[in-house]
Amino acid sequence: MSQESKSVLHRAIGASAIGNAVEWFDYGVYAYLATYIAVSLFPGNGEGSSVVYVLLGFAVSFLIRPIGGMIWGPLGDRIGRKRVLAMTIILMAGSTMVVGLIPSYEVIGIAAPILLYLLRMLQGLSAGGEYGGAATFMAEYAPDRKRGFYGSFLEVGTLAGFTLGNLTALLLVNVLDESSMHSWGWRIPFLIAGPLGLIGMYLRSRVEDTPVFREVERNDATEETVGVYRDLVTKYLRPVLTLFGLVIALNVVNYSLLSYTPTYLGTTLGMAESDALLVPLIGQIAMLLTLPFLGALSDRVGRRPMWLFSCAALMIMVIPIYKLIGTSLTGAIVGFAILGLLYAPQLATISATFPAMFPTIVRFAGVAIGYNVATSLFGGTAPVINQTLIEATGDQLIPAYYMFGACLIGLIAAYFLIETKGVSLRGTQVPGTPEAIEEQRELGEFTEASQSVPVK
Numbered sequence: 001m002s003q004e005s006k007s008v009l010h011r012a013i014g015a016s017a018i019g020n021a022v023e024w025f026d027y028g029v030y031a032y033l034a035t036y037i038a039v040s041l042f043p044g045n046g047e048g049s050s051v052v053y054v055l056l057g058f059a060v061s062f063l064i065r066p067i068g069g070m071i072w073g074p075l076g077d078r079i080g081r082k083r084v085l086a087m088t089i090i091l092m093a094g095s096t097m098v099v100g101l102i103p104s105y106e107v108i109g110i111a112a113p114i115l116l117y118l119l120r121m122l123q124g125l126s127a128g129g130e131y132g133g134a135a136t137f138m139a140e141y142a143p144d145r146k147r148g149f150y151g152s153f154l155e156v157g158t159l160a161g162f163t164l165g166n167l168t169a170l171l172l173v174n175v176l177d178e179s180s181m182h183s184w185g186w187r188i189p190f191l192i193a194g195p196l197g198l199i200g201m202y203l204r205s206r207v208e209d210t211p212v213f214r215e216v217e218r219n220d221a222t223e224e225t226v227g228v229y230r231d232l233v234t235k236y237l238r239p240v241l242t243l244f245g246l247v248i249a250l251n252v253v254n255y256s257l258l259s260y261t262p263t264y265l266g267t268t269l270g271m272a273e274s275d276a277l278l279v280p281l282i283g284q285i286a287m288l289l290t291l292p293f294l295g296a297l298s299d300r301v302g303r304r305p306m307w308l309f310s311c312a313a314l315m316i317m318v319i320p321i322y323k324l325i326g327t328s329l330t331g332a333i334v335g336f337a338i339l340g341l342l343y344a345p346q347l348a349t350i351s352a353t354f355p356a357m358f359p360t361i362v363r364f365a366g367v368a369i370g371y372n373v374a375t376s377l378f379g380g381t382a383p384v385i386n387q388t389l390i391e392a393t394g395d396q397l398i399p400a401y402y403m404f405g406a407c408l409i410g411l412i413a414a415y416f417l418i419e420t421k422g423v424s425l426r427g428t429q430v431p432g433t434p435e436a437i438e439e440q441r442e443l444g445e446f447t448e449a450s451q452s453v454p455v456k
Contacts, residue, residue, distance in 0.1 A: 154351040
């Protein structure tokens with residue numbers, strides 16, 4: 001690869017990762033500061049029920065994401081990944097920033113939570129195109145034999161956003177007094193999203209659309225929107241269902257572990273607020289450092305073995321680890337780190353796995369719609385489901401049971417996953433299938449790696 005090609009690739013990685021970082025920065029600070037948002041924008045003075053209402057606002061943004069996927073996905077397959085990603089990052093960052101400007105419940109009454117929910121819906125609408133587009137953009141730019149390694153940096157952006165949100169919240173909690181946090185301190189992280197969005201917009205404006213998309217665009221192979229929806233439930237039903245199962249495992253673990261942990265530790269286990277924020281911070285940093293290595297490992301052993309291992313290991317360990325988390329601060333830190341590292345093989349490989357499940361002509365739409373439908377039902381709802389079930393049953397192991405069930409579904413889906421390590425994403429067929437291999441021969445991109453792909 002020439003120096004110029006490497007420079008373009010690195011700019012594409014940065015342009016993809018920054019949007020993901022903004023998205024997850026928002027989710028992180030919203031989850032970490034849920035109790036302060038509850039006091040400021042809801043009636044009830046931060047009692048348990050008002051915290052559930054805030055977590056419901058977290059879920060609302062996810063329930064709207066499939067609509068965003070249905071809008072942005074087909075559009076990205078028609079007008080290009082770059083144009084859609086420019087629109088989604090501005091919409092996402094802007095809606096996040098305005099959350100920090102909502103007047104309190106004492107000032108405008110019921111309008112405060114209504115405005116919050118409306119902005120969360122707008123954020124969800126934009127996020128519906130952001131992840132699918134960023135993953136597609138990254139995967140189509142990355143070299144075929146290093147797609148796992150380069151794709152992992154999109155998830156580095158994810159954890160970097162989460163970690164930045166966590167650090168910001170932890171800093172504010174320790175620097176400001178309780179009164180300042182409740183009145184204006186909690187708003188600061190949301191206001192930071194505005195400048196982050198502008199940086200992301202600038203980075204994305206400096207990168208051309210992906211070579212894979214430009215090739216298809218020249219050949220006029222993009223589909224009409226109605227045709228995309230029809231094909232996803234007829235021609236590409238297997239990858240859609242496989243993706244759906246993988247995303248259930250991915251996001252139940254992700255949002256139960258990363259987003260819900262501070263609330264769980266504070267409200268359920270009674271841990272001090274600063275400690276509840278410290279626990280996920282240490283684990284997230286450990287995960288962040290391992291992602292590129294796991295992505296590179298997937299380029300050698302394949303994506304499918306990584307998913308099978310992660311789901312099986314989490315099923316074995318999640319219940320005893322949650323018992324460990326409930327013993328002490330040290331137990332919580334160690335337990336969270338173990339679960340995070342067992343989950344990391346999924347997180348490190350999704351950007352290489354999901355886009356490779358669909359051909360170029362429906363890739364953005366397939367990932368955006370399939371990913372967001374599963375995420376809306378089983379991802380963003382995880383915190384409120386866990387909290388509600390804990391309050392109803394009194395069982396502190398509810399998150400562990402929920403993760404176990406989700407990972408069982410993911411394990412079954414991973415069994416049916418078509419291996420695509422080293423396979424080109426060019427062409428109009430599902431990568432890794434015999435039809436795609438034949439097409440690669442015609443395109444002159446057939447390799448021994450393609451020939452060795454096991455199609456189950």
